[in-house]
Amino acid sequence: MKKSARRAVIAGNWKMNKTPCETTALINEMKPLVKDADCGVVLCVPYVDLCAALEAAKDSNIEIGAQNCHWAKSGAFTGEISADMLVSMGVKYVIIGHSERRTYFGDTDVTVNQRVRAALDAGLTVILCVGEYLEQREQGVTGELVAMQTKIALGGVSAEELSRIIIAYEPVWAIGTGRTATADQADEVNGIIRATVKELYGEAAAEAMTVQYGGSMNAANAAELLSKEHVDGGLIGGASLKAADFAAIVEAASR
Numbered sequence: 001m002k003k004s005a006r007r008a009v010i011a012g013n014w015k016m017n018k019t020p021c022e023t024t025a026l027i028n029e030m031k032p033l034v035k036d037a038d039c040g041v042v043l044c045v046p047y048v049d050l051c052a053a054l055e056a057a058k059d060s061n062i063e064i065g066a067q068n069c070h071w072a073k074s075g076a077f078t079g080e081i082s083a084d085m086l087v088s089m090g091v092k093y094v095i096i097g098h099s100e101r102r103t104y105f106g107d108t109d110v111t112v113n114q115r116v117r118a119a120l121d122a123g124l125t126v127i128l129c130v131g132e133y134l135e136q137r138e139q140g141v142t143g144e145l146v147a148m149q150t151k152i153a154l155g156g157v158s159a160e161e162l163s164r165i166i167i168a169y170e171p172v173w174a175i176g177t178g179r180t181a182t183a184d185q186a187d188e189v190n191g192i193i194r195a196t197v198k199e200l201y202g203e204a205a206a207e208a209m210t211v212q213y214g215g216s217m218n219a220a221n222a223a224e225l226l227s228k229e230h231v232d233g234g235l236i237g238g239a240s241l242k243a244a245d246f247a248a249i250v251e252a253a254s255r
């Protein structure tokens, strides 16, 4: 399968930003700007903004996601949200394994796998994040590391379920730093992720997989990153908080 036959997806990761009122305003501003997108458009918002986001995005091509979910269906997990709760609201996507969750909130490859399983069981599409710290890149272990993160996260995921997985390569040193991976660096690691999926599920599944790049992607650098064979979209943090910037990235992915 050629890159052009794969579905590009541009997903915004709002992180811990925007109130419900601000969410409504920002999505209303974005809607007309992205309505002709020839790619998937997803906004992953804070839990408390999900209601407002779903309402504002109704009857538009914008789909709504959360930024995490717990692995259990329900129970004594104070402060957590289950995948079933998200689905019951109408949420379609969930980010799992973002490096900020791994770094600040103790997510491990094993709990990432548990969350992926729970999200798939509930019917969600998962945006699974993998990526290396700067020290790991300097030690030359990036390829091995992302392959391992990918393999563990996909443990117990069937070939059929794989169509509801998007993988986002996010080098930790590029997130929120303004320091983007070069297009060749992104392409190389995205290619390693695709090769890992091929090893596990075969060529057709690997070729069909949407592999995004994330880490300081913005209106100025998106076109070059997205031109690469293995870069099928982006996971966008900072630039997804401004309607015009996000729309410019969506446009770059639609070309």
Ligand code: PGA
Pocket: 013, 170, 174, 175, 176, 177, 178, 214, 215, 216, 217, 235, 236, 237, 238, 239
């Ligand atoms: P950034 O964040 O675009 O602000 O670097 C990307 C992400 O963390 O998903």
